[in-house]
Amino acid sequence: MSMEYRYKHPHPAVTTDIVVFTISDGALKLLLIKRGQEPYKGTWALPGGFLEPNEDLSQCAQRELQEETRLQNIYLEQLYTFGNPERDPRERVVSVAYYALVPIMDNLPVAGSDATAVSWYPMDKLPPLAFDHVEIVNLAQKRLLSKLNYTSIAFQLLPETFTLSEVQTVYEIVRNEKLDKRNFRKQITKLGLLEDTGELRRNGSHRPARLYRAVCRNKVQLID
Amino acid sequence: MSMEYRYKHPHPAVTTDIVVFTISDGALKLLLIKRGQEPYKGTWALPGGFLEPNEDLSQCAQRELQEETRLQNIYLEQLYTFGNPERDPRERVVSVAYYALVPIMDNLPVAGSDATAVSWYPMDKLPPLAFDHVEIVNLAQKRLLSKLNYTSIAFQLLPETFTLSEVQTVYEIVRNEKLDKRNFRKQITKLGLLEDTGELRRNGSHRPARLYRAVCRNKVQLID
Incomplete structure (x- = not known):
């Protein structure tokens, strides 16, 4: 490509950041890594990193998540792309955010690559986060809450088989409110999921x- | 920033592409521009273009839409980011797609900047499109269809005040099916919008x- 073309269109860096939620000990929790490099060295942040030349955006998100936390084969959904010109102190960085819900895991994730530590943090006790990651996390939580009402997303937070009480607990934790058992059972059964x-x-x-088991974990199903 | 840093992270170009739908003559229509430059010179495409250094992604989308079609102050929502490494023959280009719904306009949009023509095309009679724009359009149509069921998005396609028949027509055109008048009126009234x-x-x-008028045009409202 010509120099003139490149001059006319300065290229930003592109990264992916990944929001992973789980539920354990009765709380909605977020997966965070501690940054091993500047900027924000030593600060907690979402797993993520720079796009490689030959990978698609979702491949980048999978790879970064795997490198930094050892989590793999997670169903990731694209959340939103953040492009505020000031969001990274190094240079202009456009970040494509992904999110995922995972069932409670027996093993803790393991820190690797640019991460010096990895941990599940309860959403109501988050440490200060690097960059604009608070904004990304807030949007992901909002999305999760809204999807809970018209999709089968909640089942992604549960193991292969589960009781109706466990489903109700997921809804109660994400919505942060107690639900009436009879009503909840009627509604959740009606969905046919x-x-x-x-x-x-x-x-x-x-x-x-x-x-019970979920008929289809990722299917979007409208509540009539 | 160091050369080593830049070498490690090759930067893709970043663009925005904008999907604008309207309804006229009983059909869902898409705003297209004819490309005045290579690649795909002379081919129809979505309005869009390269991100400038100091603008946010949504500003880029607004600016490109305005430059190429004269449409301005349109409520744009981010749709999805497309990053297949092969999607542009020039070089790697990551594109953040936006979409909008506008009421039927009295005046046709006017071509400008890199566009040599601009036109509304019925969705069932689209010409061949440049790049992966068919994929972008398909996703936007799917999003529109799904949002119709649980948000007030349909009202964005209508003028300031409208009849219930006009609302029903919007739903019928987007869903591509006839709806029962009595049932439709009952359901739409129940939404409280x-x-x-x-x-x-x-x-x-x-x-x-x-x-009638819409209580809130952009508010997301769940169908109980």
């Missing part, structure tokens, strides 16, 4: 709870 | 039709 596994889970002296 | 203006519109020998 649940399949009875025929199995029961025993839990001490309680009545055994029926186990 | 309409305000009776108290005015009537006379139309020949028909019974005068009540005129």
Whole structure:
């Protein structure tokens, strides 16, 4: 390409940043890494990094997440692209944000690459974040809340099989409000997204709870 | 910034592309420009262009739309960012797509800047499009269709005041299906997004039709 063409169109750097939510200990939690390099060295931030020449945006997000936290094969959805000219002190950086919901994991993620630590933080106790990552996280939370009402997104936060109580807990935690058990069960059943596994889970002296699985985890389904 | 840093992170070009829909003559229509420059010179494409150093992404979209079609002060929403490494023959170009819905306009848009012509094309009669713009348009149409069901997005396609028949026509055209008048009126009224203006519109020998306005054009409202 000609020098004139390149001069006319200065190129910003492009990155991806990844918002990963989970639910554990009754709280909505966010995956954060501690930055090992300037700028914001030592500050908590979303996993993410620069786009490589031959990868698509979603591949970049998968790779960065894997390098920095060892999480892989996560279903990522594009959230929004942030392009404020002042958002990075180094130079102009346009960042394509992705988000994901994952079930509670037995193992903690492991820090790698530019990250010196990795941790799940409860959303109501977030540390100060680098760059405009607070803005990105806020938008992701808003999206999650709104998608909860008309998609099957909540099931991404649950294990393969689950009880209706567990589904209700997810809704209660994300919405931050108590829900009426009878009403909730009626509404969630009406959506037609649940399949009875025929199995029961025993839990001490309680009545055994029926186990369900999601018919389709990523399908968008409108509430009539 | 150091040469090493820039070498490690080759920078793609960044553009915005804008999908503008309207409804006229009973059809959903798309705003297209004819490209005045290579690549794809003479081919129809979405309005759009390169990000300037000091503008935000949405400013870029507004500016390009204005330069190429004279449309301005349109409410644009970010749609999705397209980053396939092969999507532009010149070099790597990451494009942030925006979309908008506008009411039927009395005046045709006017071509300017890199555009040699501008036109509204019915969605079922689109010409071949440059780059991956078919993909962008398809996603925008899908988003529009899905938002129709749980937001007040449809009112963006209508003038300031409108009849319930006109609202129904918008839904019928976007969904591409006939709707039952009684059911539709019941559902749309239930949403609480309409305000009776108290005015009537006379139309020949028909019974005068009540005129409404949207309570809030851009508000996202869930259908209970």
